[in-house]
Amino acid sequence: MSHEHGKGMSIIVKTITRFTVGLIFLYGIYIVLHGHVSPGGGFAGGVIIALSFVHLMLAYGKEAALKKLSKRATSILESTGAMLFLLIALLGFTGGYFFLNFINKGEPFKLFSAGIIPLCNIAIALKVGAGLFAIFVALVLLDLDSEKKE
Amino acid sequence: MSNISSIIPLFTAIPLGGAFVISLIGRKARWISDLLAILTALVICVLSLLSVRIYNMYGVLTYSVGGWIPPVGIGMVLDGLTTFMLVVVNLVAFCVVIYSINYMERFTSKWKFYTLFFLMVAGMNGVIISGDIFNFFVFLEIASVASYALVAFGTEKHELEAAFKYAVMGTIGSLFILLGIALLYGYTSTLNMADMANVLAQKNTTNLTLMVSVMFLMGFGLKAAIVPFHGWLPDAHPSAPAPISAMLSGVLIKSLGIYAICRIFFNVIGISQPISSILMFLGALSMVVGGLLALGQWDLKRLLAYSSISQIGYIVLAIGLATPLGILAGLFHLFNHSIFKSLLFLNSGSVEYITGTRDLKKMGGLSQNAPFTSTINLIGSMSIAGIPPFSGFWSKLFIIVAVVQAGRFGYAFWAILVSILTLAMYLKVTKYAFSGSLKESLKHIKKVPVFMKLSMAILAVITLIGGLLLVPGVDELFLKPAADTMLQGVRYSTGILTGLK
Numbered sequence: 001m002s003h004e005h006g007k008g009m010s011i012i013v014k015t016i017t018r019f020t021v022g023l024i025f026l027y028g029i030y031i032v033l034h035g036h037v038s039p040g041g042g043f044a045g046g047v048i049i050a051l052s053f054v055h056l057m058l059a060y061g062k063e064a065a066l067k068k069l070s071k072r073a074t075s076i077l078e079s080t081g082a083m084l085f086l087l088i089a090l091l092g093f094t095g096g097y098f099f100l101n102f103i104n105k106g107e108p109f110k111l112f113s114a115g116i117i118p119l120c121n122i123a124i125a126l127k128v129g130a131g132l133f134a135i136f137v138a139l140v141l142l143d144l145d146s147e148k149k150e
Numbered sequence: 151m152s153n154i155s156s157i158i159p160l161f162t163a164i165p166l167g168g169a170f171v172i173s174l175i176g177r178k179a180r181w182i183s184d185l186l187a188i189l190t191a192l193v194i195c196v197l198s199l200l201s202v203r204i205y206n207m208y209g210v211l212t213y214s215v216g217g218w219i220p221p222v223g224i225g226m227v228l229d230g231l232t233t234f235m236l237v238v239v240n241l242v243a244f245c246v247v248i249y250s251i252n253y254m255e256r257f258t259s260k261w262k263f264y265t266l267f268f269l270m271v272a273g274m275n276g277v278i279i280s281g282d283i284f285n286f287f288v289f290l291e292i293a294s295v296a297s298y299a300l301v302a303f304g305t306e307k308h309e310l311e312a313a314f315k316y317a318v319m320g321t322i323g324s325l326f327i328l329l330g331i332a333l334l335y336g337y338t339s340t341l342n343m344a345d346m347a348n349v350l351a352q353k354n355t356t357n358l359t360l361m362v363s364v365m366f367l368m369g370f371g372l373k374a375a376i377v378p379f380h381g382w383l384p385d386a387h388p389s390a391p392a393p394i395s396a397m398l399s400g401v402l403i404k405s406l407g408i409y410a411i412c413r414i415f416f417n418v419i420g421i422s423q424p425i426s427s428i429l430m431f432l433g434a435l436s437m438v439v440g441g442l443l444a445l446g447q448w449d450l451k452r453l454l455a456y457s458s459i460s461q462i463g464y465i466v467l468a469i470g471l472a473t474p475l476g477i478l479a480g481l482f483h484l485f486n487h488s489i490f491k492s493l494l495f496l497n498s499g500s501v502e503y504i505t506g507t508r509d510l511k512k513m514g515g516l517s518q519n520a521p522f523t524s525t526i527n528l529i530g531s532m533s534i535a536g537i538p539p540f541s542g543f544w545s546k547l548f549i550i551v552a553v554v555q556a557g558r559f560g561y562a563f564w565a566i567l568v569s570i571l572t573l574a575m576y577l578k579v580t581k582y583a584f585s586g587s588l589k590e591s592l593k594h595i596k597k598v599p600v601f602m603k604l605s606m607a608i609l610a611v612i613t614l615i616g617g618l619l620l621v622p623g624v625d626e627l628f629l630k631p632a633a634d635t636m637l638q639g640v641r642y643s644t645g646i647l648t649g650l651k
Binding site: 095 | 156163166173174
């Protein structure tokens with residue numbers, strides 16, 4: 001670890017991170033949106049999205065990552081994801097059943113198809129991504145706190 | 151049919167929604183989270199009472215989630231046992247939320263408490279209403295994981311240790327349950343409980359069903375804290391904040407443990423002689439071991455925790471008899487125990503609130519300057535020890551009568567003996583904490599806040615009039631349907647399968 005360039009890892013790691021982190025984030029979104037037509041889905045995509053932020057935190061230190069996505073925002077996003085999921089389930093009551101797939105199913109293997117499944121995937125991705133990042137942040141902050149005490 | 155049965159998924163949807171809304175906006179101000187929590191708890195409590203009425207009008211109701219017809223889709227069922235357990239869980243949850251308004255003030259993030267609390271309630275309600283065995287497992291895990299976090303809520307050293315122990319043991323229990331479910335799924339090719347019961351009834355009993363029974367007995371026994379699996383309870387229950395101790399001892403071990411044992415062993419696998427004998431033996435063992443260990447405790451909440459193990463033993467013994475009277479008595483004791491044990495735990499919380507200690511040796515003479523707490527303690531203790539006219543007397547009497555009627559005189563002897571032990575341990579609490587001369591350090595103590603008093607008063611009144619549930623006419627509304635559902639055995643599946651089609 002080099003401390004010449006401020007916090008975080010060496011310049012090689014930082015440069016590579018700068019190039020890749022956006023791609024990882026986009027790939028996560030791709031996995032989420034295509035969850036109903038190809039392997040993947042809300043959980044896998046959410047994990048990849050969270051990993052892009054974890055990547056940022058490892059390379060640039062925790063301040064840089066928390067500036068992009070604060071603890072507060074993480075917690076709000078996580079609750080919003082859960083609320084969205086529940087809302088989609090409750091909207092099924094408009095068709096008479098809890099969790100009813102009330103949107104037109106469309107043509108199979110097209111991006112805009114499968115009714116509520118892509119929406120559910122987005123909600124799950126929010127919940128899982130924010131939740132995983134929150135766990136990582138909690139572990140990092142807890143670790144630093146215990147080091148200070150020693 | 152679908153209009154009325156739309157009530158069923160609300161039992162999980164409302165607490166889940168409450169939990170997430172509180173976590174979104176509850177942090178703004180304390181009164182918002184309090185208000186939302188009270189509203190959510192009130193709505194599900196009223197709905198659960200309403201479900202008793204609905205059950206009596208319409209009979210067994212079923213619900214297919216997402217419009218998918220079971221056994222392929224996920225089914226939810228509202229029958230006698232379900233309504234009974236829903237009332238128990240949501241009534242206690244409502245009282246506990248009222249209590250928490252004042253009690254949880256000492257913690258910084260109250261909204262986190264409410265969020266976890268309602269996740270746990272959603273999990274318990276989900277376990278109760280689910281008609282699909284895998285869905286059942288998922289809700290069981292939601293409730294368990296939320297309860298691990300709630301035990302560690304104070305984040306002191308002993309609380310984290312207790313939560314870790316509880317989490318490890320609880321996960322091992324879940325592992326056995328999941329393995330059992332996987333084996334049953336492989337054997338019957340269905341996950342719907344009614345359909346599974348149907349398939350199992352057509353096949354002969356094999357070693358596989360026996361093995362699965364043993365796994366479920368271990369898993370659900372761990373959740374219910376029956377004696378060889380009870381190690382986590384005496385640490386976890388005292389460490390949690392008092393409202394959570396009340397929830398854990400009052401309803402969590404019953405909905406995840408006893409209800410699951412009832413549903414799986416009576417309605418899915420079908421009760422057999424060996425399982426019945428094992429249940430009775432484990433019940434009697436829990437009764438005696440829990441009672442003896444409780445006598446030696448000096449920590450008030452630890453004593454209550456051991457006494458929970460002992461009372462769970464009574465319930466398991468009565469249910470294990472598998473006679474109509476035994477099941478009725480067991481379920482009645484389940485109801486009573488969840489009311490008076492929550493009452494006693496909430497009361498221990500208020501003792502801790504006013505004196506700052508849980509050690510019985512440091513207390514004394516509290517009846518002089520805390521008359522309300524002392525009265526509540528007396529009501530709860532009398533009820534759990536089985537003094538007439540409190541509800542605990544009637545259920546214990548029925549359990550002993552049922553055991554004698556089944557010709558199990560040995561178990562009847564132990565049941566009576568443990569009843570005396572229970573009286574002894576609560577006399578100990580009364581003697582050391584409430585009677586005697588007032589200690590100098592306890593002269594100037596805090597007052598119990600109004601909401602804590604209110605919730606304890608509600609529970610105390612229910613304890614007083616609980617015996618009325620047995621009055622002919624009243625029992626047919628509430629207690630009989632639950633016992634009848636269990637007595638139907640595996641035939642329960644026919645009603646549900648026709649309802650679904």
